[in-house]
Amino acid sequence: MDARPHHIDPIRHPEETRKHIIVLDDYVLGLPSTREQIDEIFDYHLPKFIEEHRGEYADGTVPVVFWAHGGLVSVASGWEAALEAIPWWRANGVYPIYFVWDTGPAATLIDLLGHRVEDLRGEIERGKFDEHVDYGKDPTRFVRDRIWDIIAHEAQGGPIWLQMKIAAKNANTLGKGGGTLASKALYSHSDKLNGNVSLHAVGHSAGAIFHAYFLKALDEQRGANPGAEQLRVKSLQLLAPAISIPAFLELMDPPDGADGIRYAMYSMDEKAETADHVLPEYQGSLLYLIRNALESKDGQELLGLQECFGKAMGPDNGTANEYPLRAFFPDDSSRIWSSTPTKPGALCGALSHGAFPRDTATMQSVAGRILGRTPTPYPAR
Template sequence: MAQNDNESRTFDVLPDPADFRDRLYEPTLIEVPPRIDLEEYKLIKVPILNQGSEGACTGFALATVANYLLRRRKIDPDELPVSPRMLYEMAKRYDEWPGERYEGSSARGAMKGWHKHGVCSSEIWPYVLNKVDRILTSDRIDDAVRRPLGAYYRVNHKDLVSMHSAINEVGILYVTAVVHDGWYHPTPEGVIEPSNKKLGGHAFTIVAYNEDGFWVQNSWGVEWAKDGFALLTYDDWLENAMDVWVARLGAPIRLRSAKATATSLSDNAGKAQVYTFSNVRPHVICIGNDGQLSREGTFGNTEEDVEQIFTNDFPRITEGWTKRRILLYAHGGLVNDRNAVQRVADYRPLLLQNEIYPIAFIWKTDFWTTLTNILEDALRRRRPEGPLDAAKNFLLDRLDDAIEPLARTLGGKSQWGEIKENGILATKNTEGGGRILLKHLDNLLTANSDIEIHLAAHSAGSIFLAPLTQLLATSGKVETGPMKGKPGYGHSIRSCHFWAPAITIELFKETYLPVITNGALKHFDLYTLTDKAEQDDHCANIYHKSILYLVSNAFEEIMRIPLIRDFGKPILGMAKYVADDVELTELFKQSKANWYQAPNNLPEGEIGASRCKGHGDFDDDRLTLISTVTRMLRKEVPNPELEFQRSADSMKDEREQLDSLAKV
């Protein structure tokens, strides 16, 4: 190998951070021979790859693993090389370090990427040195699911017995190590001689072994070492090894129905998400810090990905529809990412069946976990050790009054403020995910004026959509609210549906009410709990009213103080504040706006029907969703196909309840 080629190499593989969730490989009683001959491995003719100067070795080494496993598959072997570029780009998406705009990655990140998405062929996603190409196109996604990863395990890199056993079971290991100057100058026999000059982290594969060490296949071309292979001594390995993984291929499957997609995505399906990603991805936009697009995780996306939704996915999926509709949906603040995506998958069959194309903002809230901790801390500060004395029962009526100021000062107000700010910034920030969506949505609507736009939001989602609605529906400059002074796009919104919205009435009047009044937003439906249901609700069985009562009384700028200020900040999702507001009362007298309170006895299919008894019920209440879709269609929903999958949180709650009963 030429010296200048060596000098251009990049060594920036990152070690896998400790993660005790990793499944550790355990040796079986498979026979382990004293050696595996390299020449036997060469008979399989796994391509020798060349990464060039880019630090993409995690993708190249894992591509070598995939190429080997595909060629060795007993049924339907596949000699078409896979894409190192896809594996490398996905590795950066799943690393524990933020962003993708850097070279280098970790072995675990690459394994997660293959596990989540599969891997496409190099023909569909070719590797061009230093060319930025991060777009997961529909063709790439559809091809990648044909090569899913099955089971994979971490191998103790210090345990040679486990490594020998694993390579005899599977035939190849995916490894990372710190490499040194000796890698530049292997002997004519292909032996890497020791050196104290460290170069950095590198990924490669182990394909054979003998009594002296491991035979490695590198990604530096056939000119390196012995036709692309070299012997790494055990001493060298034990001194410099970082991580080892072993894997098997999964079996490709095809899900033909939207319902099957939702089921496969659920927590009951375990690790089957690779099969559902291609179906759900065109309906999801992930929002991270400061409202910007989140590039990390299974459904992370870039602006190019958002553009793909409108230029590729939407035309493809809606081809043949008699009426095209887009629903922009924002979930509530108590929901984590996984459950939010699951809801999109649950809604998808019903919506697509009725020619409604959903686009959901997944905006990383998950306030519930934080809120529960805050409430538990607040309760501890207001009770003694041991059981409560029955003589103090009269104090239970004042528990909520005591919880509110404590929850506020223990972080509730600041956490709620961050959620609201992040939602607003998604559109207010010029680089925010909402602003990016609006740019591409505007292009679509300008060219296709017949497409209907609908909005729906649960709880804090109403705050997220507020500035977006201002820009989307305002003609000329926005006059009030967070987007004041900004020019709007002037498009019509056919309907807007709020389920127990957490937006303040003040912000609603600044953002939504102007476009409802001037007719740019054609129809508005508000769903709330009755005030009795609101007061019968609870938060973690500590605060004994709904989350909206807690937000109104403790987390907004104005705090409720008993006897001094008996009301908190008026919130649109609370029946008592809606009923007391003169302007809202007048609004709901008009045909373009309706207010429905739950639970009610309206039959399924009738607009306004809802059986919700708590704040968290709205996003998975069958009648509420069917009612919402009926309003969008302006006609009855025929044979509604709707089934909600259970979330991990609900199953966890049931397990804990069963455990507590078992202890009694």
């Protein structure tokens, strides 16, 4: 069987689902997605779109964007977000392909933790956390945050997060993985697509982890298909990326000359990151919770946290040899922090972790980089 049953109802939006959405259940295809549907995207729907829109581009190449949502997002939410954005991408002459992946328990982890709120005060009064926290250090922030980190550990948050990361890897490294099948289908039709499209990827939150492996799968398929040299990824844009900096540096290739992939990152500055409460009374965003409670190493440096990013970039006079992250994000226009004035096309207004895919300024900037021009306005939600 090609795909596992799923709760998505393709009858509501059959055309958008068939043409633009690839559903993954864990790491394999989930219904309504099938191998036949994926093949149809690259064999028929995308070539048809190219013929309709190539005249809009001076070089005749039509952009294709692969989107991967976050790991703590349900399939239903990821699917609805895709349906909101697909018409806008198409209106701007971009062919979108959304990976909507079911990350299992990870999608409900925050809800599970939220149910502990009512019990929290009683547990503090009974001294449950006395040996772990210093109540005199900062009772308004440190204690609450440290307690939530402990609770996340108790709820098996770490193993759940690890399971999600393994699913992202398996989806793009195993033969039955949805990303593997998509990359193979893309290059199996390179005769129609090579020289006619430019490939781009956008990942939100844990979507950065998914794309780190998906881009590797694309590179592997390009190497296995002589004559598909032009069918390469031109840009990767990450929104509040939840990938660790060591994993990013290990998995991603730095830009290589004029034809190399170009990177850009949009995330909250430290002030906004701290003000974003992912859980009741937790003084910090989801990225803080991931770093402090869900990653295998406490305090793991995450790419999307400004304080971690700044440390990895080193001083202003640092070099890419000393600080490898500099090769990926060489200037301010490639690293955009929320509410920080930058030049047009490098703007971000998201002030919560989940806001990026619907933030007008962010989406305008993302599309602008892909198009090389100003897109039509992204519809405010």
